[in-house]
Amino acid sequence: MDLRIESVCKNFGGIQALINVSLTIQGTELVGMIGPNGSGKSTLINTIGGIYQPNSGRITFNGKQCSGLKPNQITRLGIGRTFQVTRAFHRMTVLENLLVPGEAVFPERGRKVLEKRGMEVLGFLNMQHLQNDYARNLSGGQRKLLELGQVLMAEPELILLDEPFAGVHPKLMEVIMNYISTLHAEGKSFFIISHDMTSMFSFVKRLLVLNYGDLIADGDPNLVKKDPRVIEAYLGVEEG
Amino acid sequence: MKTNDRRTRLLKWTSGILILILLVVAPIFLPDYWLHVSIISLFYALMASSWSLLAGYAGLFSLAHIAFMGIGAYTSGLLGYYLGVPPVLGIIVGTLASGFVGLIIGFLCLRLKSTYLALFTIAFAEILRIVIKSEHMFTRGDKGLRLDPIFPDTISRVPYYYLILALLLVCLAFMFWIVRSRIGIFLRAIREDETAAAARGVDVVKYKILAFIITSMIAGLAGGFYAHYTSIITPNIMVLLQMDLLLAMAIIGGMESLVAAAIGGFIIEYSLEVLRVLEFWRMVAFGVLLVVTLRFAQNGLIAPLLNRIYGGGPKAELRKREEEAA
Amino acid sequence: MDYFLSLVISGLTIGIIYSLMALGLTLIYSILRVINFAHGEFYMLGGYASYYILTAFVGIPPLLGVPLAGLVVMSIGMLLERALLRPMHLGKIERPGEYAILITLGLSFVIQNLALAIFGPYPVRPPSFLEGTFDLGILKISADRTVAAFFSLLLLAALYYLITYTWLGKALRAVSQDKDAASVVGINQLSMNSIAFGMGAGLAAVSGALLAPIFSVIPTSGALPGIRSYVIVVLGGLGSIPGSVLGGLILGLVENLVTGYLPDINRAVTYKNVFGLIIFAIILLVRPRGLLGREE
Numbered sequence: 001m002d003l004r005i006e007s008v009c010k011n012f013g014g015i016q017a018l019i020n021v022s023l024t025i026q027g028t029e030l031v032g033m034i035g036p037n038g039s040g041k042s043t044l045i046n047t048i049g050g051i052y053q054p055n056s057g058r059i060t061f062n063g064k065q066c067s068g069l070k071p072n073q074i075t076r077l078g079i080g081r082t083f084q085v086t087r088a089f090h091r092m093t094v095l096e097n098l099l100v101p102g103e104a105v106f107p108e109r110g111r112k113v114l115e116k117r118g119m120e121v122l123g124f125l126n127m128q129h130l131q132n133d134y135a136r137n138l139s140g141g142q143r144k145l146l147e148l149g150q151v152l153m154a155e156p157e158l159i160l161l162d163e164p165f166a167g168v169h170p171k172l173m174e175v176i177m178n179y180i181s182t183l184h185a186e187g188k189s190f191f192i193i194s195h196d197m198t199s200m201f202s203f204v205k206r207l208l209v210l211n212y213g214d215l216i217a218d219g220d221p222n223l224v225k226k227d228p229r230v231i232e233a234y235l236g237v238e239e240g
Numbered sequence: 241m242k243t244n245d246r247r248t249r250l251l252k253w254t255s256g257i258l259i260l261i262l263l264v265v266a267p268i269f270l271p272d273y274w275l276h277v278s279i280i281s282l283f284y285a286l287m288a289s290s291w292s293l294l295a296g297y298a299g300l301f302s303l304a305h306i307a308f309m310g311i312g313a314y315t316s317g318l319l320g321y322y323l324g325v326p327p328v329l330g331i332i333v334g335t336l337a338s339g340f341v342g343l344i345i346g347f348l349c350l351r352l353k354s355t356y357l358a359l360f361t362i363a364f365a366e367i368l369r370i371v372i373k374s375e376h377m378f379t380r381g382d383k384g385l386r387l388d389p390i391f392p393d394t395i396s397r398v399p400y401y402y403l404i405l406a407l408l409l410v411c412l413a414f415m416f417w418i419v420r421s422r423i424g425i426f427l428r429a430i431r432e433d434e435t436a437a438a439a440r441g442v443d444v445v446k447y448k449i450l451a452f453i454i455t456s457m458i459a460g461l462a463g464g465f466y467a468h469y470t471s472i473i474t475p476n477i478m479v480l481l482q483m484d485l486l487l488a489m490a491i492i493g494g495m496e497s498l499v500a501a502a503i504g505g506f507i508i509e510y511s512l513e514v515l516r517v518l519e520f521w522r523m524v525a526f527g528v529l530l531v532v533t534l535r536f537a538q539n540g541l542i543a544p545l546l547n548r549i550y551g552g553g554p555k556a557e558l559r560k561r562e563e564e565a566a
Numbered sequence: 567m568d569y570f571l572s573l574v575i576s577g578l579t580i581g582i583i584y585s586l587m588a589l590g591l592t593l594i595y596s597i598l599r600v601i602n603f604a605h606g607e608f609y610m611l612g613g614y615a616s617y618y619i620l621t622a623f624v625g626i627p628p629l630l631g632v633p634l635a636g637l638v639v640m641s642i643g644m645l646l647e648r649a650l651l652r653p654m655h656l657g658k659i660e661r662p663g664e665y666a667i668l669i670t671l672g673l674s675f676v677i678q679n680l681a682l683a684i685f686g687p688y689p690v691r692p693p694s695f696l697e698g699t700f701d702l703g704i705l706k707i708s709a710d711r712t713v714a715a716f717f718s719l720l721l722l723a724a725l726y727y728l729i730t731y732t733w734l735g736k737a738l739r740a741v742s743q744d745k746d747a748a749s750v751v752g753i754n755q756l757s758m759n760s761i762a763f764g765m766g767a768g769l770a771a772v773s774g775a776l777l778a779p780i781f782s783v784i785p786t787s788g789a790l791p792g793i794r795s796y797v798i799v800v801l802g803g804l805g806s807i808p809g810s811v812l813g814g815l816i817l818g819l820v821e822n823l824v825t826g827y828l829p830d831i832n833r834a835v836t837y838k839n840v841f842g843l844i845i846f847a848i849i850l851l852v853r854p855r856g857l858l859g860r861e862e
Binding site for chain 3: 356364484524534
Binding site: 049050 | 422425426428429432433435436437438439440441442443444445
């Protein structure tokens, strides 16, 4: 797994959301990204995910150019993503929600095989009993897990999580973190955006900090925590 | 639970077969006028169910469905009038022509959000209607284009009845197959949330255009049949008020269910004939029914009824839970 | 040159009346974020309202029928908004986006057929505002059209004053810019919705009443003006008031000029409405926010 973001810039009208962002994620990594609100974190995910095209710079994944591709093509390449505000298909059942990415990415496997796979994914998430429930009847937490299930159905190598812990009950946060750890141990890479710094510092192995489009730190969370530029970005003053 | 499912399936099959038998033997009992009404009603069932595939499943609220019907009708009609093309061939070409235009319109509409899609399709439909009306030297305009009947050797309506019944059943079967296949799942996902669908790997462009092509072809086919059954067409078949009526049929039936929409089309057209004495008030009645349905029963009136009898649908799972809890 | 000028003047006079109707649609869109697919039907009701008012109260000057018709239809509009659109804003409707389109389409269907049932399919024509024609040398323009155009100008001026200087106008502008901020300062959104919808319907009705003596009224006479108002609003920019006025004038000009200069007279007349539609379709595809609209 090799994701390279090379000098990517993205502006909206007069606003520069991403300024020459460069980073590489290789092998099996558990990377976090934090930054003040509005610093461009979601924009970066949306750009990797194909919703936005970079104004300059490029993104390659496993050697293939992916800046310029449509979101569905990027999913097929092996990058999965969740949304900050969970997006599920409300008037479809939980199983059908999983069949969408299944049929989209692996149509050759056939419905029966994909349904079986879907049940396995539900089993992993402890949601098998919900298979025929309509997504809109699920609780917020269950929907978050459903979205993760949808991502897993596409069998990605890299998973982008956009604020997975936002507004989430601490118990559920633990549950989600456990799932992430398990999947990471199985070889999946994660790129997690969060502004819940405390959990990020201890959870991820590598931390990036984005400050209004500028990537100002990239490395060991303990070192990043103490980086004066990072502290200034968050608090506006230098810690004496 | 298992016996419930088995019972439901038995119910579905027996009622389906009964209705089929009824439809097949109907011409024996029906006087000529009511046979005609049945034919037109089956035509509307076909139009309503194909529109429901586009709007209710894919979420594309196109108001050009009647226009595609018109393309099928006029393509076949003009080919027959000027080049002597036999009706069956004309209908086939008309169907393909509608599909082709459907592809173009689908492509143009890709980035249009629902309101803009509605407006654009209205514009397209009206432009087409006005052009056909204005080029009356070519199309015969309001005077009407005369067409050859499909079955020239008989004055009986019976063959037409069986033809439209066959077309309806074949198209419904085809649309059912689509809905059950991955195309159906993708279309519903697109309607729910296009962005999410794309993120989950769905080629939104391809499937939106596909939805347009399929439904416009069916509308074109229906139009071709209608043209060669009534033997005369004018641009008035494509007027916006007719599209509104079609909308009413699909919505009152239940636009998220092919069968409910088809039944809606059939019943409403039949009722319009039965209530002929009321003249314009019958349209008012259905208009009011449409508004009331939209306001209080967004899933339609017939679809929930079908769900109650046969199970399935969004409330079924909740009801099952309540029963289990009790 | 004279011919050109005469086309321009007749284009502008009809255009200003179109603008009035389009303004109504823009108002509804700005406040309720809904395209009123029944807008044409309010135009038609305006025509019928002025006819029946003037028939019932024989003595009054015909021009008075216009604002009265506007008020009648405005009330009808407000009632319909409360019954059918308010639930949307109260969260009682699933899929409000789709609902808005379908319910106004349904309303269009009901109103047209109701008119057919009640008034019958035969045209009615309210009395002229002013008989005769004005001879301006280069062109003869009917007195009715002139009166209608002047009335429209006056009404537009009055609306400008209303929107810019009165509390109501400011409240409407506030809601159109930011609903939540407006409610924070105490503006009742739901009332504004009803008022805006009523005003929009009323403006369409006024256009209908102004053109009724010229074109007469039948139940389906709202269909084309309705479509025309969508064209104008998209051309001028959804949500832009100056855009609607500009768009109306432009459309009036385009229709008249193209019709006037097209070599084939027969085609020119029947295709009159197509030009606007083609421009409309192109704008929707290329620049949906029109000439002056804001980015969505």
